[in-house]
Amino acid sequence: MLAAGIALGTAELLAALFGPGSSPIVAVGGAAVDASPEWLKSFAIRTFGAHDKVALLIGIGVVLIVVVSVLGAASGRRPRLGIVGSVVLGAIGAAAAVSRPANDLADAIPSIAGAAAGVVAFRWLRAAAGMPEEAAPDSDPEPVPSPTIRGYDRRRFLRTGVAAAGIAVVSGGLGRLLTSRANAAASRATATIPVPADGGPPAPEGSDLDVPGVAPFVTPNADFYRVDTALFVPAIDAATWTLRVHGMVDREITLGFDELLARPMIERDITLACVSNEVGGPYVGNARWIGAPLADLLHEAGVQAEASQIVSRSADGFTIGTPTAVVMDGRDAMLAVSMNGEPLPLEHGFPVRMVVPGLYGYVSATKWLVELELTTLDAYDAYWIQRGWAKEAPIKTQSRIDTPADGAGLAPGVVAVAGVAWAQHRGIESVEVMVDDGAWEEAELGTADTIDTWRQWVHRWDAPPGSHRLAVRATDGEGETQTAGRAAPFPDGATGHHTIFVDVS
Secondary structure (H helix, E strand, C coil): CHHHHHHHHHHHHHHHHHCHHHCHHHHHHHHHHHHCCHHHHHHHHHHHHHHHHHHHHHHHHHHHHHHHHHHHHHCCCCHHHHHHHHHHHHHHHHHHHHHCCCCCHHHHHHHHHHHHHHHHHHHHHHHHCCCCCCCCCCCCCCCCCCCCCCCCCHHHHHHHHHHHHHHHHHHHHHHHHHCCCHHHHHHHHHCCCCCCCECCCCCCCCCCCCCCCCCCCCCCHHHCCCCCCCCCCCCCCHHHCEEEEEECECCCEEEEHHHHHCCCCEEEEEEEECCCCCCCCCCEEEEEEEEEEHHHHHHHHCECCCCCEEEEEECCCCEEEEEHHHHCCCCCCEEEEEECCEECCHHHCCCCEEECCCECHHHCCCCCEEEEEEECCCCCCCCCHHHCCCCCCECCCEEEEEECCCCCEECCEEEEEEEEEECCCCCEEEEEEEECCCCCEECEECCCCCCCCCEEEEEEEEECCEEEEEEEEEEECCCCECCCCCECCCCCCCECCEEEEEEEC
16 A cells, blocks of 8 residues: 555656646546446436535545555565556556546656556565565465564564655655646736626616525625536646637637737626536526627637537537537627636636536536637537537526425415526526415516526415425526426436425424
8 A cells, every 4th residue: 555655646746747637546537437327427416516526536545445455465475466456557547547638648657657666665665574575486485374474674664664655645745736726826816807898787686585595696606516527627827828719710710818808808697507407406506707709709710601519628628519500699608707706716617618608518618718619510529428418408497496495394474485597598587386286376586687697586485384395487588488397417407397395383
């Protein structure tokens, strides 16, 4: 285990030179995410929420501890097994690193060098313990009747073991520090977002109904949901960031961050939602964004008539495909640089991300954006499309009960049943609540901001004693009422009425 620690520490230290994606932990974790079946991804999101990546990393650590423990036990008399095991683990890390979309062959070096360091450490520690070299295959060594190791020096091994642990911790910690987000955080701290040429008015009075327990109209950055495939947040210095626009365009364009900030900016309130959100789930939020209109940039590039898809790429190689027609139809699709009055948080895409109202995030909301390629819908399948999700995914009309909580115990009398409803780029026209098997009753709506934001709602219910079922449904601005038919998020978003149960006594 000490040898494995030195191997990982060495690899992490070298990953600081080759890039965070070359870290064997990051690479193997990313490969595990890519290879996981859809049911397992959905289970992880449902079970661990925003902590799904932490759970994966802990799982990798547990598996690694078990593997090296077994190797250690098996190599007591046969050190060759430990050496072969180290080489195999290094090969797995190297293969995973090379397989990542943003990496190349050089990114295998940290894993290879780490495996070599692990082998050296393994032999060093065995020598410190006074353990013999492996017997030749044709020899017939006498069995050792006692577990006592000949030549064992407890103090020498303790000193060597402490030194090995120190090397592992220092090298790994230094590697993590060097690949940390310090530079990106400093870059974000000095970023100055210009005053938008087309500023958005304040949210209208009455958009927030001030009902305790209901999600606020504007979701604070710290509370905004995060669902992505990045095990570690990409650390990007805005001074070195560029965006390349290419493919089926008349003129290829490359922009730096300052050049992007010099473009006319718009400011809009827009609600985002994740397609993996279950009915009544938390993966939806509303924020005020500032960014450069995406359609204007594409017009400058000269999008060719046949270009039906925009493939956007993240700094870590992740891809999203967005229908070109949707971006160009007049909605406020943007290259966002600000969220709720400050530069984008690192977790939400600093320095630049895409925001496209009306589409689920997996076909529109690329974070850590570095590339836009114009192509066709038939020519390329982006990351989630390759895994069976729908290629085109407009957000479905949804509503959610935030208060009371499911299973709550209530006192008889008037109860505020309240929550939020959303149907981005269509707007919410009405919300209705049903108690038990009664009639649908219209709820009071918060003031509408735009058709791209959610609306709060509240229904004052005179609650009688007993157990009750509460359900909600919404009707969008095009007159379509939310379906009662229950469907899971896969492949294009969940459907059904959010229903809870309460006990009044």
